[in-house]
Amino acid sequence: MNGAGRGYAAVRVAAARPGAKSETWMWIAQRASAALLALCVLVHLATIIYAVRHGLSGEAILARTRGNGVGLAFYALYVLAIAVHAPIGLRSLLQEWLGWRSASLNWFMGAVALALFAFGLRAGWAVFAAPT
Amino acid sequence: MKNDFRARNHPAWWAFLLHRLSGLALSLFLPFHFWALGQAFQGEARLDKLLVWTEQPLVKFAELGVILLLAAHLTGGLRLLALEFLPWRGWQKTLLAWAAGAALAAGLAFALAL
Amino acid sequence: MNMLQVSVWRGGGDGEYRSYEVPRQESQSVLDVVTYIQRNIDATLSYRFACRVGMCGACAMTVNGVARWTCRTHVAKVDQGGAIQIAPLANLPVVKDLVSDMREFFDKWARARGQFAPRATRKDAFARVASDSPGRLAADAGIECIGCGVCYASCDVVSWNPDYLGPAALNRAWTLVNDVRDGARRERLAAVAGDAGCHACHTHLSCSERCPKSIAPTASIAGLKRAVAIAAWKGEL
Numbered sequence: 001m002n003g004a005g006r007g008y009a010a011v012r013v014a015a016a017r018p019g020a021k022s023e024t025w026m027w028i029a030q031r032a033s034a035a036l037l038a039l040c041v042l043v044h045l046a047t048i049i050y051a052v053r054h055g056l057s058g059e060a061i062l063a064r065t066r067g068n069g070v071g072l073a074f075y076a077l078y079v080l081a082i083a084v085h086a087p088i089g090l091r092s093l094l095q096e097w098l099g100w101r102s103a104s105l106n107w108f109m110g111a112v113a114l115a116l117f118a119f120g121l122r123a124g125w126a127v128f129a130a131p132t
Numbered sequence: 133m134k135n136d137f138r139a140r141n142h143p144a145w146w147a148f149l150l151h152r153l154s155g156l157a158l159s160l161f162l163p164f165h166f167w168a169l170g171q172a173f174q175g176e177a178r179l180d181k182l183l184v185w186t187e188q189p190l191v192k193f194a195e196l197g198v199i200l201l202l203a204a205h206l207t208g209g210l211r212l213l214a215l216e217f218l219p220w221r222g223w224q225k226t227l228l229a230w231a232a233g234a235a236l237a238a239g240l241a242f243a244l245a246l
Numbered sequence: 247m248n249m250l251q252v253s254v255w256r257g258g259g260d261g262e263y264r265s266y267e268v269p270r271q272e273s274q275s276v277l278d279v280v281t282y283i284q285r286n287i288d289a290t291l292s293y294r295f296a297c298r299v300g301m302c303g304a305c306a307m308t309v310n311g312v313a314r315w316t317c318r319t320h321v322a323k324v325d326q327g328g329a330i331q332i333a334p335l336a337n338l339p340v341v342k343d344l345v346s347d348m349r350e351f352f353d354k355w356a357r358a359r360g361q362f363a364p365r366a367t368r369k370d371a372f373a374r375v376a377s378d379s380p381g382r383l384a385a386d387a388g389i390e391c392i393g394c395g396v397c398y399a400s401c402d403v404v405s406w407n408p409d410y411l412g413p414a415a416l417n418r419a420w421t422l423v424n425d426v427r428d429g430a431r432r433e434r435l436a437a438v439a440g441d442a443g444c445h446a447c448h449t450h451l452s453c454s455e456r457c458p459k460s461i462a463p464t465a466s467i468a469g470l471k472r473a474v475a476i477a478a479w480k481g482e483l
Contacts, residue, residue: 017440024478027445027471031216034209041206048199049241058179062172086159092448093152096406116162123169133259133336133346138311139400144451215449216468 033085040078072128079120087113151208154201203238207231251329276316293344303394308333313399335399358415359437365429373427381424388417397453409442413453413463420466444470
C-alpha cells in the first residue's frame with residue numbers, strides 16, 4: 001500500500017481528462033513514427049542523390065526498382081510511418097490554427113491516414129513490383 | 133490580450149514555424165508524389181515524359197525546395213526528439229544550429245549532384 | 247528634460263493605448279515609469295505590484311510585446327528610440343488597465359493537481375531526501391517558480407487552446423511527480439494528460455525563453471510527456 005488513502009492524500013482522485021489515453025497514444029505513435037521516419041528519410045535523401053548521379057530516366061529507375069523485394073518492403077514501412085505521422089501533425093494544425101475541434105476532425109484525419117496508406121502502397125507497387 | 137510577433141521573435145519559435153509549415157507542405161506534396169510514382173504502371177515512356185516535364189527550371193527549383201523542406205523537417209524533428217527525450221538543459225540553441233546546418237547540407241548535396 | 251514616450255493600455259479587454267510623457271531617469275525601471283504616471287499624471291491608472299525586487303511576481307506586464315517583470319526591467323534595456331509600450335499580460339482577461347485576471351492561471355495549477363499530497367502522517371518521522379538524488383535534482387530545477395504568469399502569457403499553445411494547463415501549472419506538477427514524499431503520482435499523471443495537458447506542448451520554448459527565473463518549463467513538460475507515456479504503456483492511465 002502506498003498510503004494514498006491516508007491524510008491529505010485522501011483528497012478526491014482527479015478524474016482523468018478528456019482524451020487522456022487517446023492523446024497520449026497519439027503522441028507515442030507520432031514520436032515512434034518520427035524515429036522510424038528519420039531513418040527512412042535519410043535513406044530517401046541518399047537515394048535521391050544517388051539517382052540524380054546515376055541516370056534519371058524511366059528506364060534507369062525502373063531497372064533498379066522492378067522486382068526489388070527489399071525495396072518494396074522498405075517502401076511499405078516508410079508509407080506506413082507517413083500514414084501514422086502526417087495526420088497527427090495535421091490534426092494539431094487544424095485544431096490550433098483553424099479551431100476545428102469536433103469529433104468530425106478525428107474521422108477526417110482517419111480518412112487521410114487510410115488514403116495516404118492506400119495511395120502510397122499503390123505507388124510503391126507501381127515502381128517495385130516485378131514486371132509482368 | 134493577444135500576443136503578436138514580438139512575443140514570438142526568438143529562434144526556437146521560428147524553428148517551430150518552419151517545422152509546422154514544412155510538415156504541411158510535405159503533406160500536400162505527398163499525393164502528387166504518389167500520383168507521379170503511380171505513373172510507372174503505364175511504363176517507362178510515361179515516366180520519361182514526367183521526368184522531361186521536371187527538367188523545366190521552375191519545376192527543378194521547386195524540387196530543390198521540396199528536398200530542402202524534407203531535410204529541414206527531418207533535422208527539426210531530430211531536434212524535437214532530442215529536446216523531448218534527452219536531458220537537454222543549456223544546449224537547445226546548439227541543437228538548433230546543428231539542425232539548420234544539416235538541412236542546408238542536404239539541400240546543397242542535391243544541388244551539386246544535379 | 248529628456249522625456250520618455252510611454253504608450254499604456256487603458257480600459258478593459260476592449261480598451262486602447264494612451265500616450266504619456268515621463269521624465270527619463272537613470273536606472274529607471276518600467277515599474278518606476280508606471281508608478282510615475284499613476285502618481286503624477288493620472289491617478290486612475292490601475293496596476294499591480296508588491297515587492298519591487300523580483301520576489302513576489304505581481305508586477306508582470308507586457309513590455310514592447312514581451313512579457314516581463316516590470317520591476318526588474320530597466321527602461322534602458324527595452325526602450326526603442328525613447329518610446330515603450332506597456333500592456334497587461336496576454337492570454338488572460340483584462341480587469342482594468344494593466345491588471346489582468348489571474349484566476350484561470352491559478353485554477354489550472356489546481357487542475358494539474360499542483361497540491362502536495364503527503365504519504366506520511368504527522369506521526370511518522372521526517373522524510374530524508376538526499377540532495378543529490380535524481381528526483382530531488384529534477385524537482386530543484388523547477389521549484390523556484392513564484393507564479394508570476396510570464397510563461398503563461400508567452401505561451402502560444404495557451405493562445406491556441408485556452409484549456410491548455412500551461413507551463414507554470416505543468417512545471418509545478420513535474421516538481422511533485424519527482425517528490426518522493428508525494429502519494430498522488432498516478433492521479434497527477436492522469437490530470438496532466440489529455441488534449442489540454444502536457445502532450446499539447448509544441449516545444450516553442452517561449453516559456454523557457456521568457457522565464458525571469460531562468461526555469462525551463464519546457465524541460466519539465468518533456469518529463470511529464472515521458473512519464474505519462476510510460477503510464478499509458480503500463481495501462482496505469
